[in-house]
Amino acid sequence: GIQVEQSPPDLILQEGANSTLRCNFSDSVNNLQWFHQNPWGQLINLFYIPSGTKQNGRLSATTVATERYSLLYISSSQTTDSGVYFCAVGPGTASKLTFGTGTRLQVTL
């Protein structure tokens, strides 16, 4: 099956700093989503981005499908950004999502 690798596994930032999270995947995909999992376990949708670039406030994402990677940018980080960020991908002929192991982000004051 498709493999998804996320880096870095852990990240500690001071409030106000910027960061880049990376997701590499092993095969072509027609679905790529970024999620933020809050401390209560809820997966919050950040981006649906199988290709191209999107921005939503302080967050933006870019997927280069031909090179099989996606990047999530967080600018001016806030303590509420803390949590685990997951990348999940789905191939074109199946509908299940395969998740990476996540990046655990801690934003400190």
Added chain:
Amino acid sequence: DTGVSQNPRHKITKRGQNVTFRCDPISEHNRLYWYRQTLGQGPEFLTYFQNEAQLEKSRLLSDRFSAERPKGSFSTLEIQRTEQGDSAMYLCASSLGTGRDTEAFFGQGTRLTVV
């Protein structure tokens, strides 16, 4: 519609007991998925429905697990003869599928503890 709803939010059960979880998807979504997440890992796919048809099951879904979506709306996931290894967060997601993959939305999950 307020999103995907799962009940109960938490369940503590004794080993050997049966448990059932419920998922109500976003109303117009025809696809419904179940995932399981253990501590420190990403969610893992269990099974998937399109309308009332169960189209795919993971090998993670042992014979003790069964899922249904009888009228193409809500779904139930039952675990029989629970084991301590079943302790996990069970997540439900739904999406509006029109032939190609589309964005999935997750519920808040049911956290199962088997003692």
